[in-house]
Amino acid sequence: MSGEIRLDFEQLPTVAPSYFRAVANFGSGLSQGETIPDIVARLNDLEVRAENLARYRKVCGFPRADTLPVTYPHVLAFPMHMAVLTHKRFPLKLLGLIHVRNEITQRRAIRVDEPLDLIVSVGGHREVSKGIEFDLVTRVNDASGATIWEETGVMLSRGKSGGSSKRKEMPELGFSAQEEASWQVPADIGRRYAAAAGDYNPIHLSAWSAKLFGFPRAIATGMWMKARAAAALEPHIDVDAYSLSVAFKKPVFLPSTVLFKEGAVDNGLDFALTSRSGDIHHLTGEVRYL
Known part of the structure; x- marks a missing residue:
């Protein structure tokens, strides 16, 4: 090229x-x-x-x-x-x-x-x-x-x-959740993921380092959330060839309790990570079989 x-x-x-x-x-x-x-x-x-x-x-x-x-x-x-x-x-x-x-x-x-x-x-x-x-x-x-x-x-x-003010509305999943699990996301998950993955972005490591970049507390790493979701979905996927797509919505502040929701759809699975009340979507995604 x-x-x-x-x-x-x-x-x-x-x-x-x-x-x-x-x-x-x-x-x-x-x-x-x-x-x-x-x-x-x-x-x-x-x-x-x-x-x-x-x-x-x-x-x-x-x-x-x-x-x-x-x-x-x-x-x-x-x-x-x-x-x-x-x-x-x-x-x-x-x-x-x-x-x-x-x-x-x-x-x-x-x-x-x-x-x-x-x-x-x-x-x-x-x-x-x-x-x-x-x-x-x-x-x-x-x-x-x-x-x-x-x-x-x-x-x-x-x-x-880049910033714009929008009227807050209750987000919709867009699929029927057939299974739901509560996840405890500990305060040290950013540091633990960094030690395993090499991703030492300061917004994930501690409250004080996150505050340097405008966050009130550390937030969970997006690719940890995706990997954790993939691990939860793995028992329901019986093929080797598939796509796994996510959209990162709102940060998960550490520590937190969140809900993982999933549901079967034609040719795959849909899933989401939300707040306990469901009014915040942290991550939405889908698995599609090839």
């Missing part, structure tokens, strides 16, 4: 330097007629470390198995996400980006012992009412070169006029 910026790794990059760059980079934003350049990072023959996988399974609720949790490749690629989003040519400030939607497509189950090729890319943007959206795309290829897993994370960079 013409003008593509390539980052080729022989091993996963260290995350700490990316955090230092994120803190130091205030982001110049996009000028008129400018867009996010094409930045592509690649790593071949990555092997899963058993101890890291075990830690992730425990914090997210996945049982032991000989295949990876559907959300785990996101964690494998996270250091590459950070390298891309803190590259000197990436024009937006990483701290302050909001993960608004995430879709994973798994074309087959991934064995824990198979080497994987990872490709992470960004490029281009869309102007939306709240600012600028762009896609952070991750692909996992097997030894034959076939793409067996793909993720699109939709990220939002708020504009100056």
Whole structure:
């Protein structure tokens, strides 16, 4: 691709330097007629470390198995996400980006012992009412070169006029919840997830670090909520090929008690994470069989 910026790794990059760059980079934003350049990072023959996988399974609720949790490749690629989003040519400030939607497509189950090729890319943007959206795309290829897993994370960079006041209405699920479970989300879940996934965003770690970014308390990591939902749904999914999509709605402040709701629909499942009263939707999502 013409003008593509390539980052080729022989091993996963260290995350700490990316955090230092994120803190130091205030982001110049996009000028008129400018867009996010094409930045592509690649790593071949990555092997899963058993101890890291075990830690992730425990914090997210996945049982032991000989295949990876559907959300785990996101964690494998996270250091590459950070390298891309803190590259000197990436024009937006990483701290302050909001993960608004995430879709994973798994074309087959991934064995824990198979080497994987990872490709992470960004490029281009869309102007939306709240600012600028762009896609952070991750692909996992097997030894034959076939793409067996793909993720699109939709990220939002708020504009100056991004806030708008809307009349509050009781949100509707849009599906009939057939099962419901109460989750206790502890105050330390952000730190526990960070230790397993390497995601040390300060808004998830403690009340004092979250307050530096305008939050009254720490909030649960969005990808922990998605992984925890995936673990709860796993016993009801009897296929290997499916998509798992979520929209991140309202933050879960720590600690909290929330309700997980799910219901079967044609060719899949719908689910949501809500407040106990149901008047706040933290996450909504769907599973669709391929």
